[in-house]
Amino acid sequence: MAPTLVGAAGNARARRVRATAALAGVELNWDSSFDMKSNWKTEEFLAKNPFGFLPTLELEDGTVLRESGAISEYIAELGANSTLIPSDPLQKAQVHSWQATADQELFIPGSLANRQLMGVLPYNKSNFDGIVKKINERLSVVDSILVTKTFLVGERITLADIFVASALAQIFATVIDADARVKIPNVLRHFETIVNHPKLLEIFNPVNLVEKVTPPAAPAKEQKPKAEKAPKAEKAPKAPKAKEADEEEEEPLVPAEPKVKNPLDDLPKSAFNLEEWKRQYSNLDTRGSGGSLEWFYEKFDREGFSIYRVDFKYNEELTQVFMSSNQVGGFFNRLEASRKYLFGSVGVLGKANDSIISGAVIIRGQDIEPVINVAPDWESYSYKKLDVDGNADDKAFFEGAMAWDLVIDGKEWADGKNFK
Structure with a gap:
């Protein structure tokens, strides 16, 4: 009997477990009926999983595993695809570090920022902008690492790639918009490689990317009765307005070199992508x-x-x-x-x-x-x-x-x- 995964359909942590099973070739029964709005913390459920967190994995003998990282590692060890967890101790440690990065630097702060957009937490512009700024800084680091890499550890997909891609799917859909994504082309390339893997298409797609992050509307202010206005004093003549920085820029001291078109771009179009x-x-x-x-x-x-x-x-x-x-x-x-x-x-x-x-x-x-x-x-x-x-x-x-x-x-x- 296949183990049973309990986790909501759109949950990033459940998604990473399903992706691991798909690549490892491990069969799962998936119970996706639980969500944050349902009354899923029943006595029966808490008896199996006292912490009450999702996802969980229930084995044939009744053992219940919690935490998506532990569940994913267990499933990866069951499968034939040994590259998901490298045998080399150094590479295995590197995979663990990327799993932590995906959660601590991307997924968790992204969730906190998104809760402000959803109204679950009070929206505070300074706090929100600070969180998103920190996420973008981390993404910039990941982008520089991926300049020469297809995958994060070694030459094949590991849990590192699955965990980072699942975190990216979450933040790209909520708090990291098109203007931010264009600055991390290597991260995008990595993300598209993972989510378009033939075995993962059904799990990750459709990928919904947010085009523009819109802060929640401020509550309407109560209208106060207007006091009678005092007569306006005559205004003094305005001083000449100083030029804004973007109204007129100084010419560069050294003219920019014209971009030279690569002759390869003039070759006839090819059907080979x-x-x-x-x-x-x-x-x-x-x-x-x-x-x-x-x-x-x-x-x-x-x-x-x-x-x-x-x-x-x-x-x-x-x-x-x-x-x-x-x-x-x-x-x-x-x-x-x-x-x-x-x-x-x-x-x-x-x-x-x-x-x-x-x-x-x-x-x-x-x-x-x-x-x-x-x-x-x-x-x-x-x-x-x-x-x-x-x-x-x-x-x-x-x-x-x-x-x-x-x-x-x-x-x-x-x-x-x-x-x-």
Whole structure:
């Protein structure tokens, strides 16, 4: 008999438990009849759960688990998807820290601010603005962390991503509006990747994003009888009005450089959606039926995009694997200006003091230089166009780089980075 989850349909904490079960492949019975307006704190319910909080998970033997974090971890351990809770102790600790961040820095303060908008708590503009300001500061930090990451911990979805996405779904629908969201593009990219995962679509969607936060209307003031007005004194002539700061701005001392249009934007439109490929790659197994490579070959536009092999020229300088992996990460960081034209999977193959850096990139157009030369160290790598249709070796290399199981001259894939 499947365990029973008790929690309201729109509750973010219940949503994160359901998302965990969906990704872990664990069956749940879901009782969504409880909500904050119903009389759910019955004697029977409190006998099972004295704290009276939702959600809860009731097991077959009658054991009741509370707290969404504990419930999610229990379900993740039951499932076959071990990546939800990494086995590595460091990564496991990082997942726990993100779970705490999602609750303490995003969800809980967001709920307090939203209660003021709903009238559950008295609205205080100074207090409300202070809470929202702090949330936006935290989101800015998360945005900077996600500049080079698809997921918060490692290269696959973990509970960290589920908890942050569930908190974002709540605050994006209530207190973080369009003007604030436009300032955190990497957070939005992460959020859309998670909520549009095929197994999570039904749980998170439809995603209702607030366009503009509107403070509650102030109560109407009681009209007092008007006192008779004294005769007005003649006004003195007004002094010339000082110019407002936004009426007339001083010319900059140094003229701004005109923005140069990227020639890649003038290429004919392509039916291949690079951003959708990045989502497919992130959410699906790479190889096999229904995998991301199968999707790629079906959708790839060979005229609008091309595939290149990338090799570091100075492998004799490489020492520790983690240092070489950091070097790849730095190279990808410096490619930020070409993010919308590029996807990459580059790794370190071999072992300490006997390794190479190699991988593959998918680029807009047929010439790699306009895409890659935004990185100052781009000439430290060599590039070779791959023919995945007519050359079996090229195809095997590309698939190995995408799946992180590439082997070159007996050197096996040891670590890698994705540029998304």
